Amino acid sequence: MKIRTSSFQRLVASLALVVCVTLQASAADDAKVLSALLIDGQNNHKWQETTPLIKQTLEASGRFKVDVVTSPAKGGDMSTFAPKFAGYDVIVSNYNGQPWSESTQKAFEDYVAGGGGFCSVHAADNSFPKWSAYNRMIGLGGWGGRNESDGPYVRWKEDLQKFTRDNSPGSGGTHGKRVPFVVVVRDVEHPITKGLPGSFMQTADELYGKLRGPAENMQVLATGFSAKESGGTGEHEPLLMCIQYGKGRVFHTTLGHDVNAMKGLAFQVTLQRGTEWAATGDVTLPAVDAETLTADEPAVRDPATLSESAAGNDVSWDTIPDIDGKGWVSLFNGSDTKGWTQKNGTATYRVEKGAVVGKTSEGSPNSFLCTDQTFGDFELTFQTNVDTGLNSGVQIRSLSTKDYKNGRVHGPQVEIEAAPGEAGYVYSEGTGRGWITKEQPIKDAYQNNSWNRFVVRAVGDRIQTWVNGTKIADFSDAESSKEGFIGLQVHGIAKGTGPFEVRWKDIRVRELN
Structure with a gap:
């Protein structure tokens, strides 16, 4: 395990969190293991590297079994891409590419509107600028030609102590240099953020700014200040959002640009909690204190070590697997x-x-x-x-x-x-x-x-x-x-x-x- 904090006490706290997270399925009265479908295959980011980390992070919580479905490559026949959404508790998107077929779009709309959970990770909010229902699901999106016709900018104004909607003309989507930044919780009572520190640092990542969209039935849970010194907007931009779409719940995180960003404890904890909420409407995962999610420097751990911990009861590294045992x-x-x-x-x-x-x-x-x-x-x-x-x-x-x-x-x-x-x-x-x-x-x-x-x-x-x-x-x-x-x-x-x-x-x- 690799954890970078400022004291031995924080190291101990992080180790305790890993143990607590990986044993959560039994600690929460044998809570049901949730089924998640993770979508990738096209992305201007390195999905081949990040998909395994998303899967490892979710499964290490003890709450998820994750299946992965990969679309045809760019230029491929998208009519063949027809995932079976029904039967999954939550869909997680690591996809940013060609439009899906009309039938697949309709199936996805029906799934979410009918009560399914959806989690949009980082560049997934760049996808489908012309798909109206998708944009209502994610609340805010960027790039793809988005502008004032797609909806307002939504920012936290520190002087007013509230969120504002800005309908002024301008393109949607920008970010500065990848630097560490503080995640500030704006709703301490929502199940996703309840039990987390009021502020904590994410390791070097892209802090999305100027996102715009319908922003209907949307609640911003946390923001980050996009500093002009690093090429940002000078605004407190939304980082974590939840959206109600029909009977379905959507968790939207802009964190998680690459492998290094996904090693941030801030990304991992909020992804686990947000995905569980999208799937169930509640969060059973344990609270995380300020000694673990630190505010002065970012805490980091490798999701691969979480997978080892999650499988710890089944793995004895000193012995050959029992090929006559159960589960084969x-x-x-x-x-x-x-x-x-x-x-x-x-x-x-x-x-x-x-x-x-x-x-x-x-x-x-x-x-x-x-x-x-x-x-x-x-x-x-x-x-x-x-x-x-x-x-x-x-x-x-x-x-x-x-x-x-x-x-x-x-x-x-x-x-x-x-x-x-x-x-x-x-x-x-x-x-x-x-x-x-x-x-x-x-x-x-x-x-x-x-x-x-x-x-x-x-x-x-x-x-x-x-x-x-x-x-x-x-x-x-x-x-x-x-x-x-x-x-x-x-x-x-x-x-x-x-x-x-x-x-x-x-x-x-x-x-x-």
Whole structure:
């Protein structure tokens, strides 16, 4: 855990908060775990990096199970993007891109107006300037050509001790340099802010200014002063808002520009509380004192460490996962590849005798059979048997997006290779980083020409691997995505070589929440 405060007492307070937050589900009379759908896929911000942090932050509270849905890349066919909103307690948007289809917009409007929860994070309020209902949901938005025709500026006026609405002409959306700033609570009785200090600092972030919109049924919970010295407006701008839309509740936070901003405790605490309120109309998460949410300097913690804490009761880092224990789910039904999709390459995949068999194709780049589902923190096990002469692997937390090398599969790969070889070590497929595990002393754990049992644990930054019960790797990897699919690789081969085959069976995962 990384926490930067001004005293040992604050460190202790922050540690206590993590423990309290991660045990909240049981502390609040076994409160229901809420289902959240997190939307990403297009954003002028680095959503591939921030989505995992949003997911980790929410799930670490003990109140949420988060699913992620990714839109087509920019220029893609948006008619295929039709998330099933119904059934989720809250929708969280990390999206800023092309308009959704009319049918998807209508489904979203019906979901929120009918009583669903919605949370807009940072640049999500830049989205959809022409979508009237969306702008009423978020209250205020920026950029996208917004101006006085879209609604007023809303600011806190210190001399008047109240909020004012400014309808003067002007564009919507601006920010100065990224600097730390004080979050000032303007409504101390709202469930989201009740129990928080009256003011506390957010780490270096974009402080949005000149947002404008309908501002209907909107309550501003907290503001930040946008200092002219850092390129700001000189106004007290809204940071945290709640909006009533039909029967639904919306929480709008402008915090959270990037990875560093999302490490701010101010962002994490208010995101957790605001999302719970949007989902339920109440907040059961514990109060946070001024020794933790500090006003003199920003408190910081890595959301990845929260994931480790949240899974702490299930994880014993000193032992191999119990593959015969409870909670394991099969990813392969033994008869077909339902739930999997091939990406890249022309290798073939078939099912034979209860195993997936991948066969090489001469001259083809690497091929991957990938789960349609994505995973964050989990334990994985599978058996594999690879022909001598071929190396293969299993991708974990991997991605394939049109805007990255035209869909090139990339991410951590657990190596499969006949002995002596690198079986169990981890390679960064498709990124140019090469081996993540630089030290590779064990070369003979894999047994040639037979089935081999692999076990993998991935929680936050930390990844562990075992081959046939021998621990191979145990390391931290801050650079890779913390959320992605699992993929079965068939390595490319040169013309005039092969063919080779690799087999997998008993592919199971246990998610850690």
